[in-house]
Amino acid sequence: MKIGIIGAGIAGLAAAYDLSTKGHKVTVYEAAPFIGGQASTIPVGGAPLERGYHHLFTNDKAILDLMDDLGIGEAMKWYPSRVGTYTSGKVYKTTTALDLLRFGAIPFLDRIKLGLFALKVGRIKDWRCLEDETADYWLRERLGGKAYEKVWAPLLKGKFGRYFDQIGMPWFWSKIQTRFASRQGIRGREMLGYPDGSFDTILDKLEADIRSRDGKIHISTPVEKVEVVDGVAKALIAKSPDGEVIREEVDTILSTVPSFSFPDLVELPDDYKKRLTDVHYLAAVVVVLELDQPLTSFYWMNIADPDVPFLGLIEHTNMLPKEWYGGRNLLYLTNYLDRNDDVYKMSEAELLDLYLPHLTKFNPKFDRSWIKKVHYNALSAAQPIIGTNYSKAIPDHRTPVKKLYLANTTQIYPEDRGTNYSIRMGRELAQMIISDEQQSWSNWK
Ligand SMILES: Cc1cc2nc3c(=O)[nH]c(=O)nc-3n(C[C@H](O)[C@H](O)[C@H](O)COP(=O)(O)OP(=O)(O)OC[C@H]3O[C@@H](n4cnc5c(N)ncnc54)[C@H](O)[C@@H]3O)c2cc1C
CATH class of the missing domain: 3.90.660.50 (Polyamine Oxidase; Chain A, domain 2)
Structure with missing residues (x-):
C-alpha cells in the first residue's frame, strides 16, 4: 500500500515506522520545519531540549517497547524527581508520602484525608464507573476541606482555567495511576524517565528507520486538502516549502492533525464534525x-x-x-x-x-x-479538554471518508495525552490500516 501520513509528531512517525517495516510505502507530510510535533526540541546550551518539558513514567510501556524495537532501549534512564508545592506563600516539599504528612499548609487531618483519598482512587480498577462525574465534583464532594480548597481546586483551575469544573474524573484517575506506578521505586520516591540525548534520540531513530525503507518525510510541507472521490480518500494536496502545490495519490491516509484543523482538510458530515469541534x-x-x-x-x-x-x-x-x-x-x-x-x-x-x-x-x-x-x-x-462520559463521544479513528483515518490526542482515553499514548495510538492505527486492507475495507460499508 501507498500511505500518506499527515503530521510528523510522535504518533505519525510511530505509525509510519510500523507501516514501513511491514513493507508499505509511506510519505509523511509535516507543516513545521522540524519533526516531533509537541515532543520536538530546540538547541539549548549546545544540546537538544524539548520545547515543552518532557519526562516519562515507569508504566509508559508503549514508548519503552518502541525504543526496544528501535534498538535504543538502553538510552532510557530513570531519575529520582523532587516535587514541591507552592501554596499559602510557601514552598513545601511534596516528594514522598512522608512529606505529605508534614505538609503544613493544611491541617493534619486533611493531610491524612488527602493521602487516603489518593490511595482510594489508586485502587479503583475500572475507570468506567467514574465516567459520569467530573474530577472537580469528586474532589469537592468526596475529599473536600482544606485539601480541596488549598491544593486540588487551585491546581485544577491553574491547569484547565475556565474548564476546571468540566474535566471528567477518569483524567484524575489516570494521573493517580501513573503517579503510583512511578512511585513504587525507592521508598516511594517518584522515578521519572528521560532518554539520553533527549526525545530526539527516539525521533531521529524513527526518521532514520523510515527513510532507510524508502519512506519519505517532507518537513515545511503542510497538507491543505484531502481529495475525496465518491466518498473515498484518493490523494493529498500539500504545499512545498517553495510554494509549489504537490498532489500525491495514495491508497490510504492517516491524519494526526488536531481536531480543530481536520475539518479544514476535508468535507465531513455534521455529526462527525460535531464530535471534533465539541472538544x-x-x-x-x-x-x-x-x-x-x-x-x-x-x-x-x-x-x-x-x-x-x-x-x-x-x-x-x-x-x-x-x-x-x-x-x-x-x-x-x-x-x-x-x-x-x-x-x-x-x-x-x-x-x-x-x-x-x-x-x-x-x-x-x-x-x-x-x-x-x-x-x-x-x-x-x-x-x-475531556469532559464526562467521553467514551460515548470520541471521534472514530475510521472517519466517515473511506480510507481516511484520524489519530490525535483527543482520541486518547481514559489516559491523559502523552508521548506514550500517542505512540500506542500510532502503532494501533498502523495495525488497523493493515487489517482493514486485508478485509478489503469492509469496515466502511
Ligand atoms: C508543554 C507540554 C508538556 C508535555 N509534557 C509531556 C511529558 O512530560 N511527557 C509526555 O509523555 N508527554 C508530554 N506532553 C504531551 C506530548 O508531547 C504529546 O501528547 C505528544 O507529543 C503528541 O504527539 P502527536 O503526534 O499525537 O501530536 P503532535 O505532536 O501535535 O503532532 C501533530 C503534528 O501534525 C502537524 N500538522 C498539523 N497540521 C498539519 C498539516 N495541515 N499538514 C501537515 N502537518 C500538520 C503538526 O505540526 C505536528 O507536528 C507535553 C505536551 C506539552 C504541550
Missing part, C-alpha cells in the same frame, strides 16, 4: 530560562496559588545534569491557556515582565541578572 483544546505557552544558578532544589513545582501567573515551574537541571547544557540551569515556566487568552497573545518581553517578579516567591535572592538566555515556545493544541 476544546488549551494551548501551552512555555518559557525556558537559561540561568547561571538554580532557582530552587526541585524538579517539579506545583503552583496552587491563583496569584502566581503561571501554572508550573519545572527545573530541568534539578533532575538532569546541567553539564549537558554547557553548565546552564534550565527552568521552564509553563501555562495552559485558551488560544484567545490575553496571556497567549503576549510577546516574550511582556510575558517576562508578568512572570519574573514572581520568581522571588521561590527564591528571594532571584535576580534578573541570573538569566543568560530566554526561549519562548507556544504550542496551539497542547491539552484537550
Whole structure:
C-alpha cells in the first residue's frame, strides 16, 4: 500500500515506522520545519531540549517497547524527581508520602484525608464507573476541606482555567495511576524517565528507520486538502516549502492533525464534525530560562496559588545534569491557556515582565541578572479538554471518508495525552490500516 501520513509528531512517525517495516510505502507530510510535533526540541546550551518539558513514567510501556524495537532501549534512564508545592506563600516539599504528612499548609487531618483519598482512587480498577462525574465534583464532594480548597481546586483551575469544573474524573484517575506506578521505586520516591540525548534520540531513530525503507518525510510541507472521490480518500494536496502545490495519490491516509484543523482538510458530515469541534483544546505557552544558578532544589513545582501567573515551574537541571547544557540551569515556566487568552497573545518581553517578579516567591535572592538566555515556545493544541462520559463521544479513528483515518490526542482515553499514548495510538492505527486492507475495507460499508 501507498500511505500518506499527515503530521510528523510522535504518533505519525510511530505509525509510519510500523507501516514501513511491514513493507508499505509511506510519505509523511509535516507543516513545521522540524519533526516531533509537541515532543520536538530546540538547541539549548549546545544540546537538544524539548520545547515543552518532557519526562516519562515507569508504566509508559508503549514508548519503552518502541525504543526496544528501535534498538535504543538502553538510552532510557530513570531519575529520582523532587516535587514541591507552592501554596499559602510557601514552598513545601511534596516528594514522598512522608512529606505529605508534614505538609503544613493544611491541617493534619486533611493531610491524612488527602493521602487516603489518593490511595482510594489508586485502587479503583475500572475507570468506567467514574465516567459520569467530573474530577472537580469528586474532589469537592468526596475529599473536600482544606485539601480541596488549598491544593486540588487551585491546581485544577491553574491547569484547565475556565474548564476546571468540566474535566471528567477518569483524567484524575489516570494521573493517580501513573503517579503510583512511578512511585513504587525507592521508598516511594517518584522515578521519572528521560532518554539520553533527549526525545530526539527516539525521533531521529524513527526518521532514520523510515527513510532507510524508502519512506519519505517532507518537513515545511503542510497538507491543505484531502481529495475525496465518491466518498473515498484518493490523494493529498500539500504545499512545498517553495510554494509549489504537490498532489500525491495514495491508497490510504492517516491524519494526526488536531481536531480543530481536520475539518479544514476535508468535507465531513455534521455529526462527525460535531464530535471534533465539541472538544476544546488549551494551548501551552512555555518559557525556558537559561540561568547561571538554580532557582530552587526541585524538579517539579506545583503552583496552587491563583496569584502566581503561571501554572508550573519545572527545573530541568534539578533532575538532569546541567553539564549537558554547557553548565546552564534550565527552568521552564509553563501555562495552559485558551488560544484567545490575553496571556497567549503576549510577546516574550511582556510575558517576562508578568512572570519574573514572581520568581522571588521561590527564591528571594532571584535576580534578573541570573538569566543568560530566554526561549519562548507556544504550542496551539497542547491539552484537550475531556469532559464526562467521553467514551460515548470520541471521534472514530475510521472517519466517515473511506480510507481516511484520524489519530490525535483527543482520541486518547481514559489516559491523559502523552508521548506514550500517542505512540500506542500510532502503532494501533498502523495495525488497523493493515487489517482493514486485508478485509478489503469492509469496515466502511
Ligand atoms: C508543554 C507540554 C508538556 C508535555 N509534557 C509531556 C511529558 O512530560 N511527557 C509526555 O509523555 N508527554 C508530554 N506532553 C504531551 C506530548 O508531547 C504529546 O501528547 C505528544 O507529543 C503528541 O504527539 P502527536 O503526534 O499525537 O501530536 P503532535 O505532536 O501535535 O503532532 C501533530 C503534528 O501534525 C502537524 N500538522 C498539523 N497540521 C498539519 C498539516 N495541515 N499538514 C501537515 N502537518 C500538520 C503538526 O505540526 C505536528 O507536528 C507535553 C505536551 C506539552 C504541550
